[in-house]
Amino acid sequence: MEPHIIATTPFDGQRPGTSGLRKKVKVFQQPGYLENFVQAIFDTQPDLKGGILVVGGDGRYFNREAIQTILRMAAANGVSRILVGRGGIFSTPAVSCVIRKYKTQGGIVLSASHNPGGPDEDFGIKFNAANGGPAPESVTDAIHARTRTIDRYLTLDVPAVDLDEIGSFQLGNAQIEVMDPVADYAELMESLFDFNAIHQLFNSGLFRMRFDAMHAVTGPYAIEILENRLGAAPETVMNGEPKEDFGGGHPDPNLVHAEELVKLTKGPEGLDFGAASDGDGDRNMILGKDVFVTPSDSLAILAANAHLTPGYRSGIRGVARSMPTSQAANRVADLMGIECFETPTGWKFFGNLLDDGRITLCGEESFGTGSDHVREKDGLWAVLFWLNLLAVRQQSVAEILQDHWRRFGRNFYTRHDYEGVDLAAAEALMDHLRLLVPGLAGKEIGGMRVSYADDFAYTDPIDGSVSEHQGIRIGFENGSRIVYRLSGTGTAGATLRVYLEFFEADPARHEQDTQEAMQPLILIAREFAQIETRTGRQEPDVVT
Ligand code: G6P
Numbered sequence: 001m002e003p004h005i006i007a008t009t010p011f012d013g014q015r016p017g018t019s020g021l022r023k024k025v026k027v028f029q030q031p032g033y034l035e036n037f038v039q040a041i042f043d044t045q046p047d048l049k050g051g052i053l054v055v056g057g058d059g060r061y062f063n064r065e066a067i068q069t070i071l072r073m074a075a076a077n078g079v080s081r082i083l084v085g086r087g088g089i090f091s092t093p094a095v096s097c098v099i100r101k102y103k104t105q106g107g108i109v110l111s112a113s114h115n116p117g118g119p120d121e122d123f124g125i126k127f128n129a130a131n132g133g134p135a136p137e138s139v140t141d142a143i144h145a146r147t148r149t150i151d152r153y154l155t156l157d158v159p160a161v162d163l164d165e166i167g168s169f170q171l172g173n174a175q176i177e178v179m180d181p182v183a184d185y186a187e188l189m190e191s192l193f194d195f196n197a198i199h200q201l202f203n204s205g206l207f208r209m210r211f212d213a214m215h216a217v218t219g220p221y222a223i224e225i226l227e228n229r230l231g232a233a234p235e236t237v238m239n240g241e242p243k244e245d246f247g248g249g250h251p252d253p254n255l256v257h258a259e260e261l262v263k264l265t266k267g268p269e270g271l272d273f274g275a276a277s278d279g280d281g282d283r284n285m286i287l288g289k290d291v292f293v294t295p296s297d298s299l300a301i302l303a304a305n306a307h308l309t310p311g312y313r314s315g316i317r318g319v320a321r322s323m324p325t326s327q328a329a330n331r332v333a334d335l336m337g338i339e340c341f342e343t344p345t346g347w348k349f350f351g352n353l354l355d356d357g358r359i360t361l362c363g364e365e366s367f368g369t370g371s372d373h374v375r376e377k378d379g380l381w382a383v384l385f386w387l388n389l390l391a392v393r394q395q396s397v398a399e400i401l402q403d404h405w406r407r408f409g410r411n412f413y414t415r416h417d418y419e420g421v422d423l424a425a426a427e428a429l430m431d432h433l434r435l436l437v438p439g440l441a442g443k444e445i446g447g448m449r450v451s452y453a454d455d456f457a458y459t460d461p462i463d464g465s466v467s468e469h470q471g472i473r474i475g476f477e478n479g480s481r482i483v484y485r486l487s488g489t490g491t492a493g494a495t496l497r498v499y500l501e502f503f504e505a506d507p508a509r510h511e512q513d514t515q516e517a518m519q520p521l522i523l524i525a526r527e528f529a530q531i532e533t534r535t536g537r538q539e540p541d542v543v544t
């Protein structure tokens with residue numbers, strides 16, 4: 001079948017951001033908009049010709065249409081096999097898993113992660129490379145450059161194909177394989193965690209948990225793994241049916257958006273364990289009875305206990321955390337005698353460290369945790385890791401947390417977000433901080449002596465690439481730290497994030513309320529950056 005060559009003209013603004021090209025659905029629905037971007041992928045990734053491509057998305061509005069377009073274009077561009085999830089569904093970590101397992105030349109993920117879905121909401125597309133991870137900047141830059149000169153795209157003149165039945169068929173010269181989106185991923189999870197131990201925990205009748213899929217992609221994964229394979233009670237998975245608009249909600253697993261789940265863990269009748277994942281299944285939130293595990297603590301705890309799970313029994317090679325993530329993981333790494341890397345915000349910065357075998361586990365304060373099993377952060381993986389620990393240690397989430405703090409000390413941690421701030425004011429605030437930091441080391445702020453202060457820059461130890469201006473860090477001699485950074489994912493104005501951390505070694509003081517305990521540091525951070533004078537904001541919009 002001959003490809004159809006369709007003339008097109010470039011669209012402005014097709015530069016992929018932190019995690020692919022994300023725009024409103026209406027933008028993607030313009031004739032040629034999606035096609036141009038997809039053609040730019042094929043034009044810049046010659047390995048795909050004659051190769052294998054994985055395609056799938058989080059099921060949000062426009063997912064099915066986009067997949068039909070991509071399949072026709074992939075076939076017209078000479079891709080020989082296309083692996084697509086049934087119904088067009090694949091979670092982001094599952095795409096990564098399938099790329100690696102079948103050694104494909106890459107994958108296309110359709111998602112806008114935790115952003116709402118629907119005709120007036122968000123859509124997104126990104127290309128993952130043959131290692132299973134988000135394409136590095138050199139690749140996204142090339143794709144973007146191509147979108148600026150594109151003048152034609154290739155497609156086939158064929159009707160829509162049926163993606164709801166597992167099986168394979170020809171589309172032009174390409175073979176399409178509609179796969180069970182869960183099977184390979186579930187098998188990988190079974191190879192990493194002690195499913196027998198978790199099964200026994202669920203069977204004991206003493207353990208009550210809920211997993212909130214937030215009407216997003218992890219529903220089918222969680223039902224298959226938790227309920228069908230591990231024997232969790234029916235209805236353990238809540239909001240388990242993926243919906244195109246995520247039930248009108250905001251599929252972001254945090255204390256604000258997963259409020260229903262959080263409530264279920266509170267009080268004398270509270271659940272023993274609560275967990276949630278986001279739109280495309282890469283984020284996670286972990287809750288115990290009356291307790292929330294910060295993503296920073298979660299990474300440290302997984303690192304300290306990894307040897308209790310089959311997949312990591314022989315130990316971990318190293319860990320990495322994004323710069324604003326608390327230093328709890330460093331304390332574990334120090335004690336274990338392994339390296340702990342501090343990388344800029346964004347999962348892609350872990351890729352080289354994982355590929356090179358320098359780290360096994362990594363995580364970010366923004367509810368992302370993962371390991372070298374795939375090249376994306378992985379929500380359900382984190383949940384299963386915790387379940388494995390709960391099953392083996394026979395302790396509650398709170399007990400595991402307290403025990404961890406007793407051993408390593410506690411890094412109290414909070415993030416204060418000022419959203420929708422005037423962009424110029426936010427940039428001026430950061431510029432002002434940049435001017436202040438060079439002379440700060442050795443001086444006192446709010447009675448605490450500064451040990452270092454800088455505008456964080458990272459040199460990748462594998463390829464030597466340098467990423468500058470990644471946020472202001474002020475570290476104090478007593479282990480406290482203040483970090484200021486502008487969000488790279490916001491859409492309206494600027495979001496100023498202030499990340500605060502202080503270290504407490506004394507177990508008698510580990511049970512304090514975080515916000516109360518951190519109040520002095522919070523005030524110091526506000527005053528030092530002149531937040532109120534510069535932004536007009538007295539209080540942050542979101543505190544996590
Ligand atoms: C996305 C990326 C994460 C990153 C986060 C930061 O979710 O996948 O790796 O941590 O954005 O968001 P921010 O709004 O703080 O730039």
Ligand code: ZN
Pocket residue numbers: 112113114278279280281282283
């Ligand atoms: Zn996500």
